Amino acid sequence: MSHHDLNRDEDSPDRKIAYETVYKSLYDSIITGRFKPGKPLTIRGLAEEMNVSPMPVRESIRHLVALGALEMQTTRRVAVSEMTEERYREIVKVRILLEPEISVRAMAHCNNALINKLKHIDNEIESALDKGDADCYSLKNWEFHFTLYRAANCPIMLRLIESIWLQFGPFMRIIVGRLGTSYMVDQHINAITALKNKDEKALREAIRQDIYDGMDRIGEKLLGHASPK
Amino acid sequence: MSHHDLNRDEDSPDRKIAYETVYKSLYDSIITGRFKPGKPLTIRGLAEEMNVSPMPVRESIRHLVALGALEMQTTRRVAVSEMTEERYREIVKVRILLEPEISVRAMAHCNNALINKLKHIDNEIESALDKGDADCYSLKNWEFHFTLYRAANCPIMLRLIESIWLQFGPFMRIIVGRLGTSYMVDQHINAITALKNKDEKALREAIRQDIYDGMDRIGEKLLGHASPK
DNA sequence: TAAAAAAATTTGTGATCACAAATAATCTCA
DNA sequence: TGAGATTATTTGTGATCACAAATTTTTTTA
The missing domain is CATH 1.20.120.530 (GntR ligand-binding domain-like)
Structure with missing residues (x-):
């Protein structure tokens, strides 16, 4: 089992959901420190990188912001938080x-x-x-x-x-x-x-x-x- | 100050963001128990109720699911969790x-x-x-x-x-x-x-x-x- | 009459477009 | 030459559409 679905007993890939792929990819990028803290991430940039439309990236970012994995500034740009x-x-x-x-x-x-x-x-x-x-x-x-x-x-x-x-x-x-x-x-x-x-x-x-x-x-x-x- | 922006020192309503209005509305509905646990919520239903497009509702739901306020089933329907x-x-x-x-x-x-x-x-x-x-x-x-x-x-x-x-x-x-x-x-x-x-x-x-x-x-x-x- | 099958509807997801705000690039003028 | 103003570009948000999966309703059949 992957480390992403923390509470699911088994993976159930009924349909390929782009959102889930994108979310997992961003998740791993975050925990391996690929994103420099403070450096803004753009929806379109990430979407292009992963060959999907901006939609699944938007939703993944909302999710990760909610978890505190990313920080949203007042101007609505998101980045990994700096450590203080x-x-x-x-x-x-x-x-x-x-x-x-x-x-x-x-x-x-x-x-x-x-x-x-x-x-x-x-x-x-x-x-x-x-x-x-x-x-x-x-x-x-x-x-x-x-x-x-x-x-x-x-x-x-x-x-x-x-x-x-x-x-x-x-x-x-x-x-x-x-x-x-x-x-x-x-x-x-x-x-x-x-x-x-x-x-x-x-x-x-x-x-x-x-x-x-x-x-x-x-x-x-x-x-x-x-x-x- | 409202109880929604838990970490913001002052409200800064530069622009009216529909997402924030929707999020706050759903938030209050959840904590006042307006949504029956287990009863599925629909994006379109909530959007219509609040006179917005489905977009801000989608993002709010992602946010609330991430916080555990709503539960997403395998069929991707969301509802308030039952208490166990x-x-x-x-x-x-x-x-x-x-x-x-x-x-x-x-x-x-x-x-x-x-x-x-x-x-x-x-x-x-x-x-x-x-x-x-x-x-x-x-x-x-x-x-x-x-x-x-x-x-x-x-x-x-x-x-x-x-x-x-x-x-x-x-x-x-x-x-x-x-x-x-x-x-x-x-x-x-x-x-x-x-x-x-x-x-x-x-x-x-x-x-x-x-x-x-x-x-x-x-x-x-x-x-x-x-x-x- | 009730369970199974089929059709109709609703729903979530992904893509694309328009628009205003934010950012970056260029130009102006001292 | 460099700081401020202006323009151009990029970016996030909101809306709409298409589509497949899930759900509900209707019909069929035993």
């Missing part, structure tokens, strides 16, 4: 509030298939880090977390977390290539171990630390300091 | 996580003007309850909470809370007319007092209790039981 001190602090705060919580709920529904899937994705993440493949890292890190969170069966909480991720997603690639990335403790492994042992406390701590590790690196690069604990 | 046991539990959980938190942040920026504004809105709420005016109650209760939350200056957290409110908003009117509403402790007053005294603990408790009081009544009516503490 205030936004950064809010994002860390909310992640720490929500993500350990949903992880614990996922633990209740966790089986071997999920654990193996997470292990596999984590290997791909490590490989992407080794190769310095920032696009792959961003997508796979996304996939790891949302594979776990989706298992919680909490669609409402999941939507909120998705909104948050879309707001720091464009900066996730910064983590790749930062000095010391390879010496980082792999909190994903700790999380997987905790899931296996049904150790709620350890799981919370692993997710919590994973958030701080990643956000610290983004904060250091963008704002010159680590996240406030 | 699972959704209800998630909503209570997330509200308890986020709303006391943002309230405390609002306290830091709280001045007399805000306190007076909240007092005034709370009077209107009490009046609406007395008269049994469910529409007015829903709108004013919304205004009370978002006036407070907006003061926190946390636009990212605010957006998440807005998304949650849009999901139980259609059922807020249930609170009016429930037996015993008039004997309820007014937690808004407690919150205002806590704000005045800069008493973080009391503020958290007031907001927390206000959430439980309201959600309990919704749960009792819709699901036959109170919220899980």
Whole structure:
């Protein structure tokens, strides 16, 4: 299953909807940091690039603006938001509030298939880090977390977390290539171990630390300091 | 300021954008429970009702679906979601996580003007309850909470809370007319007092209790039981 | 009479056009 | 030469149309 339909049990491609293709494409562009923050995106430009009419792009942009993935200025031009001190602090705060919580709920529904899937994705993440493949890292890190969170069966909480991720997603690639990335403790492994042992406390701590590790690196690069604990 | 532009400091009506009018209208219809949960809404129907072309309605619907205010079925028809046991539990959980938190942040920026504004809105709420005016109650209760939350200056957290409110908003009117509403402790007053005294603990408790009081009544009516503490 | 099939209608999506506002490019004049 | 005014272009929004899918209504058949 793709990482876009966060709550759908199976893909059901009855009809090819251009809007969905466009939405997914923009979504991935955002979380891999393809759009420079602040640089205006145009409906016609994106439509031409994807060989569709402006209509599906218009609707996708409305959707992504609603999620906070794109920002609409008063002149109605849209762009990825720049990261600011205030936004950064809010994002860390909310992640720490929500993500350990949903992880614990996922633990209740966790089986071997999920654990193996997470292990596999984590290997791909490590490989992407080794190769310095920032696009792959961003997508796979996304996939790891949302594979776990989706298992919680909490669609409402999941939507909120998705909104948050879309707001720091464009900066996730910064983590790749930062000095010391390879010496980082792999909190994903700790999380997987905790899931296996049904150790709620350890799981919370692993997710919590994973958030701080990643956000610290983004904060250091963008704002010159680590996240406030 | 209206309650729709949650993060804008002042309305700037440079040009009349039909989309914004339509969006606000649908927004208010949703939070006052005008649309029956599960009953499909049609683009053309709403457009005709508001004397606009289908275009602004299409975009508004995309926006509201993205926020979780409306649900899009696989056949692409949209409707207000029905309340389920699972959704209800998630909503209570997330509200308890986020709303006391943002309230405390609002306290830091709280001045007399805000306190007076909240007092005034709370009077209107009490009046609406007395008269049994469910529409007015829903709108004013919304205004009370978002006036407070907006003061926190946390636009990212605010957006998440807005998304949650849009999901139980259609059922807020249930609170009016429930037996015993008039004997309820007014937690808004407690919150205002806590704000005045800069008493973080009391503020958290007031907001927390206000959430439980309201959600309990919704749960009792819709699901036959109170919220899980 | 009720279930199945067929026809008619409604609905969402995608494309195209017109228009005014916003942006970019050019020109003017000191 | 460069800042301000003017023109040209680009852009988002709103409207309308075509079309296929979904829904509703009608008809048929057992």
